[in-house]
Amino acid sequence: MFLTNSDMVELIELRHALHRAPELSGEERETAQAIVGFLSPSAPDRVVTGIGGHGVAAIYEGSEPGPTVLVRAELDALPIEDLSGVAHASQVPGKGHLCGHDGHMTILAALSRGLGRQRPQRGRAILMFQPAEETGAGAAAVIADPKFEEIAPDFSFSLHNKPGMPLGAIRLSEGAANCASRGLKIVLSGRTSHAATPEHAISPMKALARLLPELTALGPGGALDANYRLVTVTHASMGEQAFGITPGRAEIWATLRTLNDSLMGALCSEAEALAREAAEAGGLSVTMDYFDVFHHCENHPEAVAHLRRALDDEGIAHGETPPQRGSEDFGLFGRSSKSAMFLLGSGEDTPPLHNPDYDFPDALIAPGARVFMRTIRNLLG
Template sequence: MLRKELHKNPELSGQEKETAGRIKKFIEQHHNAKIIENIGGHGLVVIHTFSNSGPTIVIRCELDALPIKEANNFEHRSINKGVAHKCGHDGHMAIVAGLVFWLKEQDYKHGKVLLLFQPAEETGTGAPSVLNDYIFSALHPDYMFALHNVPGHPLHSIITLNGNFSSTVQSVAIQLTGKESHSAEPEHGVNPAMCIAELIQKFNQLNNNDAAKEDFRLCVPIYSNMGKKSYGISAGFGEIHYTLRTKSIEKMESLKKNVDSILLEVCPKHELPYTTKWFDYFPAVVNDGFCNQVITASAKTYNYNIINKSVPFKFGEDFGWFSEKYKAAMFGIGAGLESPALHHNNYDFPEELIETGMNMFKGIIDVILTNQK
């Protein structure tokens, strides 16, 4: 089965060559649709044309896995050490690839359906790379849709949001350059320890972890490093990495200014020059109103339980890059109340969701293309 094959052979962001090859092989075995490779990296687009007139609908999923060691012992566990599909992208790919069986049986008079297998979602670089690829832009998408499985919600439930679906996320690495000294004479060096301690405290004071509030802000320490394991040397270098989360791009810019202000206040006081590197940026996914209505109509067609969530998810999603340019929307599918959480080492995509996801995308395509004159 495709999903288990993909799960067993995961690849990290930007390295998904074999994963894309497996998808291509699967499509070619079951459909004669046109396939375009190497879009935005190892991205893949499958083009099913009903007519050159009418709207172009893009159904998007993700190719990449995570740098997590799998704890599960089932037969399809990852064979790539330290890499595993712990976000469910293997299941998302199986859903989108499975649509080819349905598409080749349809006879809509207008429109095209593009199945986009996007690289590097986990680092936030895949969607902008696809958007910057002239081959993709030349396909002229009209509507874009994506899903994500969501543990902690009832199995098969459809989770919709008006406006923002996800949060804006930004990561930062802060490097502090001090001066090493003999550990018996730390006064002759500049040790970054107290500066790091003060920065962590002040960044923590910025937090408001209530996602329902407009000023939701979350600064999470991800990684830290200082000095070396040589006990006669007082550390002279340190670094801390953070991930920041807010409700919107505007709120993120404000939070980044707060971080910069704290650095300007604290680091000179400790006589520590510093550098910052901002990376892994995910703009919030903003659901288009019409696209959201189409998602709801599809869910009603298949009698799925609809959960209208009022507060955006706190996770980041690089589908937000697409929602900035095209009419787009994302929805969630409940992965079960007992499912391990995303990015946990014992998570596994529930295979019963493959049919649910396919039905949702079938309904979305049908709602749009049956309304064409």
């Protein structure tokens, strides 16, 4: 193990400090500064800041030509109150690291200790701390940033902690890893009237009532096979909070989910057609916009092979995993590099991700770092 007892004490302190001070997507300024400060003693050959927003990339150069290996973690937290009750609970009302990104960052910070003491023999190792994963905007912003051109990884790796799996268990498979998803916001607009004369209004009530079941019927879920589609209505509202007004406006928010990007276009078109038909039938106007766009993640066979070799070298048991319903913007790194993500079990009785009482287990820092470090050493020496 390349981490000392002193390293582990400092890494756990870092994780707890990050957990106390969560920042939302696009707001991760102080989180990025804390990461840069922690990396400083390892003397990276270069630290690129402000990439894709508040992103940070620490570069460790080898002395010989070779591939560039990127390991990625996320900087952002969630707009959810932290109700964990732990001593290091969030001190920011309404915000919490309830997806484990504080732990993911700490695992990469652990890698800085090993890379600082022993540079790669060849190529480059890059620790990428990415902003805005929770909104799906961060990876796209990082990759679109001109600064990313000088990074240009050949391989990209990441992990995600997974409640419901035994603590420290690892699951990894080739092919589809995370679903594509996007949020669809439908706004139906008509005309209000006095509640005593609803006949003078153009109410969206019937269109709203019609669309809720019709949208969900487009994506019933089921088996995660090539035809998987799921539509989840996450929010619906109509009119004012008043008894004297017949409503003239309604909103529906729905998350559209497919196994891969190729299926998403058809699902979007069908949802849009339903909204237009319901609006036309009710004499309403309709607007539609998309938010939180996530492309699907695909684990490249060669990248998976490198992770499996590292796991075997470290004597860490591992198994297969089906694709995950949840979305991850890490998939975009796979468009320009060979990429793979593995799942790291955070306990069978651990609260689910995004729950207000979730807290990343400190016991995962060392095994997560071991897998990545062995992968880097195998590829770069």
